[in-house]
Each structure stands twice: as structure tokens, then as C-alpha cells.
Amino acid sequence: MSTAVRRFGAAHEVVEVEAAGMPRPGTGEVVVRMDLSAVNPSDLVTIAGAYRTRTPLPFRPGYEGVGTVVAVGPGVEDLRPGSRVLPIGTPGSWATHKVAEARWCFPVSDDIAREQAATMYVNPCTAWLMLHDRAAIRPGMRVIVSAAASEIGVMLVRMLNRAGLAPVVTVRRPDSAARLAGLAIERVLVGTPADFAPDLADVVRQGGADLVLDAVGGEVGLALSTVVRPGGQFIHYGLLSGVPLPPETWQRAPGIHFEMFWLRNWIHRQPRAEIEALLRRVEALIRSGTVASQIDSVFPLDEIGAALARVGSARRRGKVLLQP
Numbered sequence: 555m556s557t558a559v560r561r562f563g564a565a566h567e568v569v570e571v572e573a574a575g576m577p578r579p580g581t582g583e584v585v586v587r588m589d590l591s592a593v594n595p596s597d598l599v600t601i602a603g604a605y606r607t608r609t610p611l612p613f614r615p616g617y618e619g620v621g622t623v624v625a626v627g628p629g630v631e632d633l634r635p636g637s638r639v640l641p642i643g644t645p646g647s648w649a650t651h652k653v654a655e656a657r658w659c660f661p662v663s664d665d666i667a668r669e670q671a672a673t674m675y676v677n678p679c680t681a682w683l684m685l686h687d688r689a690a691i692r693p694g695m696r697v698i699v700s701a702a703a704s705e706i707g708v709m710l711v712r713m714l715n716r717a718g719l720a721p722v723v724t725v726r727r728p729d730s731a732a733r734l735a736g737l738a739i740e741r742v743l744v745g746t747p748a749d750f751a752p753d754l755a756d757v758v759r760q761g762g763a764d765l766v767l768d769a770v771g772g773e774v775g776l777a778l779s780t781v782v783r784p785g786g787q788f789i790h791y792g793l794l795s796g797v798p799l800p801p802e803t804w805q806r807a808p809g810i811h812f813e814m815f816w817l818r819n820w821i822h823r824q825p826r827a828e829i830e831a832l833l834r835r836v837e838a839l840i841r842s843g844t845v846a847s848q849i850d851s852v853f854p855l856d857e858i859g860a861a862l863a864r865v866g867s868a869r870r871r872g873k874v875l876l877q878p
């Protein structure tokens with residue numbers, strides 16, 4: 555069984571389930587029987603057509619999941635049937651079997667629970683890279699995390715806490731803040747910039763922010779950019795609001811270092827050893843609970859319509875997974 559996207563649109567309307575036989579691996583390829591796959595916001599925006607210039611139709615969706623190698627093509631030396639792997643770098647994880655280049659399959663340690671293995675790539679790797687590769691967090695920094703109740707937002711807050719930092723965070727709704735219970739937070743800004751303007755004014759009075767990690771864009775991203783101190787950093791990595799950052803975000807603050815971070819771009823520029831090293835770090839952080847994902851629900855692949863509806867539900871708490 556597999557899934558396919560033949561036209562761009564809302565995922566619950568355009569993702570089709572179809573019968574698929576056992577594929578054969580070509581040279582340098584393996585077939586991975588998917589054990590568990592994740593649904594991420596990046597899947598939904600790709601299916602909606604946000605990257606249509608580099609996403610020819612039809613395509614097989616799903617960027618993240620864990621599985622087991624069941625067939626090995628000619629020229630593959632490092633993997634054998636039975637190897638537990640993350641097949642990353644290409645979509646196609648919402649399927650019983652995924653054909654992947656062996657060089658894009660990364661081993662997963664046996665002690666990592668399958669729900670955590672299925673979600674250890676997109677969010678944990680992005681969180682680690684933003685804090686330790688793109689920014690260099692250090693004691694005393696003031697960091698702002700937007701949409702902090704999102705899965706990656708909670709991971710960022712936990713990682714900052716481990717480094718001794720209590721960030722300022724934003725959440726969209728008061729009850730979302732419950733996700734952050736028990737974490738060290740300087741202050742929680744709830745709602746829109748109009749609601750939390752006095753808090754931002756306080757941040758400025760106290761010297762401003764050294765680093766903003768923004769996954770919302772639009773007016774929230776713009777407002778947060780105004781409190782970054784000269785020489786500070788603003789990393790934009792998501793568009794939960796659906797509204798791009800207005801150009802004045804970076805035009806009116808020449809002393810601030812702006813950048814966009816996309817995991818996809820990072821991994822395609824790295825040697826394999828760097829990606830492996832990152833995944834071993836993430837495994838250690840999963841074992842300590844720092845980047846463990848909260849799992850909302852697991853749906854059989856043939857109920858993908860219900861799974862995608864659940865992703866859009868306000869009652870969802872954590873990741874929706876697909877059991878192929």
C-alpha cells in the first residue's frame with residue numbers, strides 16, 4: 555500500500571491511498587519496510603503546493619519515518635536486510651515500502667522506541683542545529699521562542715533549559731501554555747502582538763533579545779524582530795501563520811543577523827558523517843527526554859484521511875503517526 559498526491563491542495567482532500575506491490579531496489583538502493591511514519595507541517599505545505607517548482611506531480615508524500623531494510627540492490631555494502639533505518643532526504647514514507655538510496659538511510663539504535671525513532675529527524679535535528687550550529691547559545695543570553703507549544707517549540711525550550719537559559723516564549727492561546735508546565739520560562743506572551751506589546755517593551759527596556767527563533771512569521775515574527783538587540787540574531791524556520799515575514803522585518807534592522815533555516819538545505823550540503831553524528835546526538839537527547847516527541851495518535855495507513863483530519867484538530871496534542 556502506498557499514498558500519492560496527483561494535485562496540490564489540502565492534504566485530507568488530495569492524498570490518495572493506492573495498492574502497491576513490493577518494489578525492487580535498483581543499483582545503490584534499498585527497500586525499506588516502513589514501521590511508523592510521521593505527519594509534519596512540512597508535509598502539508600508541500601502537498602498544498604508551496605514548493606511546486608521543485609515538486610513535480612505526482613509524488614509520494616511523507617518525509618519522516620522509521621523502517622527496516624528488506625531488500626538490497628547491487629552495489630550496497632553497508633546495509634543488509636534487517637537493518638533498522640531512517641530513510642531521509644526524499645519523500646515517500648507514507649507507504650508500506652519505500653525505495654531509498656542506501657546513502658540516505660541512517661541506522662537507528664535498537665533502544666530508541668519506535669514512536670521516538672519515527673520522529674527523531676525533522677524536529678529534533680532542526681532544534682539542535684539552530685541552537686548549536688546556526689546560533690551559539692551561551693549563558694546569560696535572552697532567547698525568544700515563538701509558537702513554543704508546538705512540538706519543536708517544546709524541544710527548543712527544554713534544550714535551552716539544559717543550557718541554563720529560561721526563554722521568553724509566545725503561544726497563540728492561553729490553554730496552549732499548559733504544554734510548557736514544569737519548564738523554566740522567563741515570561742509567556744499569549745495571543746497577538748497587540749496583546750503582548752507591553753511585555754515586548756519590557757524586553758527592550760531590559761536590553762533586548764540576543765536570539766529569536768521564529769516559526770510563526772507574519773505580524774508575530776515582525777513584532778519579535780523589533781526587540782532583537784543590535785548584533786543579535788533572528789532565525790526564521792516556519793510559517794505556522796501562513797503569512798510570510800514582511801520585508802520590513804529585515805529592512806529596518808540592519809544591525810541584526812537574519813537567516814532562514816531549512817533542515818532540508820542543511821542535510822543536502824553535509825557529508826554523511828556529519829548527519830550520522832547529529833543523529834547520535836539526537837538519540838542521546840531522546841534518552842534524556844530532552845527531545846522526546848509527544849505522540850497524539852497512531853492511525854493505520856489506510857485511514858490516512860482520518861489521520862490528516864486529526865492533524866488539523868484543535869484537540870490534537872502531539873504528533874500524529876501512520877502505521878503502514
Ligand SMILES: NC(=O)c1ccc[n+]([C@@H]2O[C@H](COP(=O)([O-])OP(=O)(O)OC[C@H]3O[C@@H](n4cnc5c(N)ncnc54)[C@H](OP(=O)(O)O)[C@@H]3O)[C@@H](O)[C@H]2O)c1
Pocket residue numbers: 594595596676677680701702703704705706707725726727730769770791792793794795796815816817818868872
Ligand atoms: N525549517 C525547518 O527545517 C523546520 C523543521 C522542523 C519544523 N519546522 C516548522 O516548525 C513549525 C512547528 O512544527 P511542529 O512539528 O512542532 O508543529 P506542531 O506541533 O504540529 O504545531 C502545532 C503548534 O503550532 C501552533 N500554531 C499553529 N498555528 C499557529 C499560529 N498561526 N500562530 C502561533 N502558533 C500556531 C499551535 O498552537 P495552538 O496550541 O494554539 O493550536 C500548536 O501549538 C512548523 O511551521 C514547521 O514547518 C521547520
